[in-house]
Amino acid sequence: MGSYSDGASTLSGTPDIDWDARAAVFDDEPDHGLRDPEVRRAWAARLRSWLPERPGDLLDLGCGTGSLSLLASEQGHRVTGVDLSPAMLRQARAELAGRDAVFLTGDAAAPPVDGQRFDAVLVRHVLWVLPDPARALRHWRELLRPGGRLVLVEGVWGTVAPVGIPAGRLTALLAPVAGGVRVERLSDDPALWGREVADERYAVVATPG
8 A cells, every 4th residue: 555656655554644534535646546547557467467367366465445456356366455544445345346355454464364375465565664574574475375476566766765675675585485586677667657757666576485
């Protein structure tokens, strides 16, 4: 759910951000609401290349208003979304009404899934604000079925006081839990963001060893 855009932070789990109050305008960002058809197509294509080819069970952590959950559902996946904000989740449930999807209020670092296992865990713009990202990665790895994968979309945002997690640091954190790691640069694809961007944005697809 968290992201950093145009110098203003919207960080998942940050105590001074009222996520319920922001829910009504959260989707105004092109890569949040995916309202522009070109942006939506761009994210759908990337998501199809990151997730398992065969439809399966997807855990979307920090799912926000459910824009990526909806794309995954349209591609045949069964979705469980987790977010801290009840207002965000109300929008997600409305967006995916009638689909094979469930949304739970909870912490992305310790999702309330009661031992359920998934074919993929998707996390966008959340890991870098967690107090112990290494611990979160270890926990998420335990939520995967054999052959499952972690799909992590992260970056470093801003120029004056950049914040985020560089790809090199994330791949180092993944080393103890992943057998295969693929990094995909996203900064040079303006269709994903609705504009040109100059900062570091990337996706990592990791498969446990």
